[in-house]
Structure formats: C-alpha cells, structure tokens
Amino acid sequence: xxxxxxxxxxxxxxxxxxxxxxxxxxxxxxxxxxxxxxxxxxxxxxxxxxxxxxxxxxxxxxxxxxxxxxxxxxxxxxxxxxxxxxxxxxxxxxxxxxxxxxxxxxxxxxxxxxxxxxxxxxxxxxxxxxxxxxxxxxxxxxxxxxxxxxxxxxxxxxxxxxxxxxxxxxxxxxxxxxxxxxxxxxxxxxxxxxxxxxxx
Ligand code: GAR
Numbered sequence: 001x002x003x004x005x006x007x008x009x010x011x012x013x014x015x016x017x018x019x020x021x022x023x024x025x026x027x028x029x030x031x032x033x034x035x036x037x038x039x040x041x042x043x044x045x046x047x048x049x050x051x052x053x054x055x056x057x058x059x060x061x062x063x064x065x066x067x068x069x070x071x072x073x074x075x076x077x078x079x080x081x082x083x084x085x086x087x088x089x090x091x092x093x094x095x096x097x098x099x100x101x102x103x104x105x106x107x108x109x110x111x112x113x114x115x116x117x118x119x120x121x122x123x124x125x126x127x128x129x130x131x132x133x134x135x136x137x138x139x140x141x142x143x144x145x146x147x148x149x150x151x152x153x154x155x156x157x158x159x160x161x162x163x164x165x166x167x168x169x170x171x172x173x174x175x176x177x178x179x180x181x182x183x184x185x186x187x188x189x190x191x192x193x194x195x196x197x198x199x200x
Contacts, residue, residue, distance in 0.1 A: 001184040002032040004079040006072070006087035011043025012169060013085035013106055013176050018050045020177035029184030035075055037068075037089055059089055069095040081183055084138060085176065088117070093140045101190055103138035104183060106176045108168045110134060110150055115143035120168060121161035129155055131164060133172040135179045137190065146193045148179050 003026070005014050014034060020026045034047035034054040047054035055075050062068035069092065076082065084091075084105040096103060109119035111134040114126070123131040132152040139145040151171040155164055182188055187198045 001028050001030065001080040002078060003029045003081045003083060003180065003184065004076050005031060005034045005047075005083045005085050007034060007036050007041065007043035007085050008038050008088040009041050009043060009086050011041065011046045011086065013172060014043050015046050016173035017083065017085065017177050017180060018046065018052070020181070022050075026177060026181050026184065029081060029180055032079060033075060035072060037087070043086070065092050066094050073098060081180065082138075083176070083180055090142060091138065091140070096138060096140050101137055101188070102183070104135055104148065104176075104179060105138050105143065105145070106172050107134045107136065107143050108165055108172065110152060111136060111143055111147060118161065120165035123155065124159060124161050124164060131155055131168065133168050133175055135172075135175055137195070146190050146195050148183075148188060148195045149175055151175055 005017060007014055017031060021031055031052055034043065034052050036044050036056050037059045039056045039058060044054050057071045057075060059068045062071060072095065080102065082099055082103040107119060109123055110132040114122040130152050132150055134147055134150045136147045137145040153168045153171055189196050
C-alpha cells in the first residue's frame with residue numbers, strides 16, 4: 001500500500017513514520033512520496049535523507065484551491081493512503097472525495113476541543129487540565145472527521161503552549177505510525193461517525 005505524506009513544516013511526525021517504516025512497523029504501508037506546500041522546510045530534508053521522493057506544491061503559486069489540489073492530486077497518482085502530518089492547508093471536497101476513508105490527519109488536541117491552528121495554545125488559554133492527540137479521518141470539515149484514536153496528555157502546572165505541545169508530540173509520534181499501519185492493512189472502516197477496527 002503506497003502512502004503519501006503531506007507536510008508543511010518541521011516534519012517530526014514524518015520522521016516518526018519514516019522510522020517506523022525502517023523498523024518494519026508500517027507494513028503493508030510504504031511511504032512513496034512526501035509533498036510540502038512550503039519550500040525549504042525541514043520535513044523535505046528528512047524525506048531526502050530517507051531517500052524518499054519529495055516535491056513542493058506551493059499553494060502560493062495557484063490562483064485557487066481547486067488548481068492547488070489538482071497539482072497535489074497529480075503528484076499522488078497511484079497512492080493508496082494519505083497522511084496529513086502537520087499539513088496546514090484545508091482540503092476541499094474536490095480533493096477529499098477522491099480518497100474516501102483513505103486520508104488521516106493528526107491533531108494536537110482531544111477533538112472536538114480546539115480544532116484549527118495553535119491547538120496547544122488554545123488548550124492553555126482555556127485552562128483545561130487534560131489535552132492530548134487525535135488521529136482522525138479527514139472529511140471536508142475543519143478537524144471534524146471520524147475519530148480513529150486519541151491519547152490524553154495531562155496539562156502540568158506552569159505549562160506553556162510549547163511545553164504542552166512537546167509532550168503531546170511524544171504521544172503523537174507513537175500513535176500516528178500505529179494508525180497508518182492499521183489503515184494500510186485495511187483494518188479500519190466507518191459506521192457513521194464510529195470507526196470500527198477489524199482484529200488482525
Ligand atoms: C503536529 O503536532 C500536528 O499535530 C500539528 O502540527 C504539528 C506538526 O509538527 N497539526 C495541526 O495542528 C493540524 N491542525 P511536525 O511538522 O513536526 O510533524
């Protein structure tokens with residue numbers, strides 16, 4: 001199963017996926033391409049170092065979302081599963097409907113709390129005692145697709161957004177590769193909003 005990873009920045013989640021693949025923990029998933037919407041980001045260096053095909057599809061070069069998404073789709077021909085790993089662009093039905101239940105996103109909060117950008121900062125500002133990470137199927141809503149897996153992370157006294165995000169990322173680096181493996185193995189399906197997992 002060919003996996004495409006979409007990134008926008010540092011790529012620590014991409015690195016977790018690459019490391020899992022090296023350890024044999026992503027199979028039958030295999031990372032085929034890494035696409036960044038921003039040039040020059042660390043995630044592209046990580047893909048290059050791992051010998052993976054990596055391309056930039058810069059959203060600024062396209063007049064509208066459909067043209068940007070067509071350019072993404074062209075690079076994703078033949079891909080079975082798509083992982084949004086810190087990809088900070090909203091995808092429309094034009095893109096999402098091509099891959100029903102085959103796109104997952106990782107988000108640094110316990111959704112449906114704190115969707116969108118700066119989720120750890122939102123959690124700190126709200127004063128919650130527990131946040132965490134959510135991996136979910138992508139639909140056309142903002143971080144609103146069916147939830148596959150969540151791990152809670154306590155907010156510690158004195159936490160700022162960076163400290164909380166750092167601890168959340170430790171969990172998401174474990175969780176995301178596990179979910180991608182289960183998706184690649186075709187173990188995940190949906191009944192309405194409920195994600196159902198078939199035993200191995
Ligand atoms: C990750 O923590 C991911 O959950 C978050 O961006 C970070 C990217 O880090 N994504 C979102 O906030 C999506 N709404 P990375 O580039 O080091 O993987």
